[in-house]
Amino acid sequence: MDAVTFDGHGDTEVIGYGEVPDPEVGRDEVLVDVKAGALNHLDVWTRRGMPGLDLEMPHVPGSDGAGVVAEVGEDVRRFSDGDRVALSAGVSCGSCEFCRNGEYPLCASFHVIGEHVPGVHSEYAAVPADNLVPVPDHVDWETAAAAPLVFQTAWRMLNTRADVSPGESVLVLGASGGVGHAAVQIADHAGAEVFATASTEQKLQYAEELGADHVVNYEETDFADEIRAETGKRGVDVVVDHVGEATWDDSLRSLAKGGRLVTCGATTGGRPETHVQRVFWNQLSILGSTMATPGEADAALEHVWDGTFDVRVRDVLPMSETARAHELLENREGFGKVVVRPDSEYN
Numbered sequence: 001m002d003a004v005t006f007d008g009h010g011d012t013e014v015i016g017y018g019e020v021p022d023p024e025v026g027r028d029e030v031l032v033d034v035k036a037g038a039l040n041h042l043d044v045w046t047r048r049g050m051p052g053l054d055l056e057m058p059h060v061p062g063s064d065g066a067g068v069v070a071e072v073g074e075d076v077r078r079f080s081d082g083d084r085v086a087l088s089a090g091v092s093c094g095s096c097e098f099c100r101n102g103e104y105p106l107c108a109s110f111h112v113i114g115e116h117v118p119g120v121h122s123e124y125a126a127v128p129a130d131n132l133v134p135v136p137d138h139v140d141w142e143t144a145a146a147a148p149l150v151f152q153t154a155w156r157m158l159n160t161r162a163d164v165s166p167g168e169s170v171l172v173l174g175a176s177g178g179v180g181h182a183a184v185q186i187a188d189h190a191g192a193e194v195f196a197t198a199s200t201e202q203k204l205q206y207a208e209e210l211g212a213d214h215v216v217n218y219e220e221t222d223f224a225d226e227i228r229a230e231t232g233k234r235g236v237d238v239v240v241d242h243v244g245e246a247t248w249d250d251s252l253r254s255l256a257k258g259g260r261l262v263t264c265g266a267t268t269g270g271r272p273e274t275h276v277q278r279v280f281w282n283q284l285s286i287l288g289s290t291m292a293t294p295g296e297a298d299a300a301l302e303h304v305w306d307g308t309f310d311v312r313v314r315d316v317l318p319m320s321e322t323a324r325a326h327e328l329l330e331n332r333e334g335f336g337k338v339v340v341r342p343d344s345e346y347n
């Protein structure tokens with residue numbers, strides 16, 4: 001079968017598309033005939049390489065994907081041939097102290113399909129049955145592939161970690177990205193007043209269409225100054241930050257007293273300076289968040305399947321053009337998710 005591959009870590013030239021061995025289906029696994037996959041910033045980090053990430057090369061990337069069940073392992077009861085499914089990429093052990101408590105994303109051996117183990121950007125993928133969610137017939141493959149990682153991540157950030165209440169104010173940074181556009185909709189659905197930043201007028205308009213009440217062009221103004229001005233110097237209750245170094249100080253500066261910063265990523269770097277006096281004097285909370293529990297993923301995706309949340313797809317490319325997909329993410333071109341389909345499925 002054909003698959004996207006990384007031949008090593010580095011620039012986009014390490015990305016290939018070609019023949020790899022067919023996957024073997026384990027007892028608790030399902031073979032999925034992949035119809036579509038979606039890119040995340042995680043794919044860019046995995047391609048570049050991160051400290052502690054030791055992958056067997058060539059690596060097949062891809063943490064988001066959807067397709068049809070083609071074969072089930074002998075211990076699998078939840079699925080049968082022909083079922084429509086999407087991948088939820090977080091893998092937990094089920095037996096450590098955190099898993100025993102239901103906190104699967106805190107699992108001592110937590111890892112992500114596509115990041116730490118082979119992913120699903122291929123014609124077929126064998127994945128644990130526990131990592132699949134059913135997809136209703138009316139949902140198209142692009143939506144099914146693009147929603148799981150970012151919607152479950154943003155759902156846990158806002159509803160579980162930041163525990164947003166109706167009437168609170170939430171600032172979402174980078175509303176044009178995958179997590180950003182999910183966070184705007186989830187915060188709006190939670191009854192919050194939503195502030196969003198983006199870099200162009202068109203992206204700000206999309207953010208408004210998805211539920212942002214106030215938008216700030218961060219290329220033109222200092223967003224923290226703008227937030228303080230728009231809130232009568234008060235600041236917002238919650239900031240959703242996945243940008244890291246470039247925004248960290250301004251994110252903290254945008255918070256009201258007692259405010260919460262919730263972070264799930266650091267696309268511009270992970271070692272910002274923190275003004276500690278601001279943290280203790282204003283009694284701020286800094287909350288980390290990664291992926292979600294299966295229950296949180298189900299809750300988020302139910303709202304996608306029923307149309308409450310809209311998955312914006314910026315582009316659909318054949319998997320052989322995955323290098324271009326990485327460029328779209330790295331250059332912050334467009335709004336929403338980049339989808340890739342196996343070349344044999346692309347027309």
Ligand SMILES: [Zn+2]
Binds near residue numbers: 094099106108
């Ligand atoms: Zn565990």
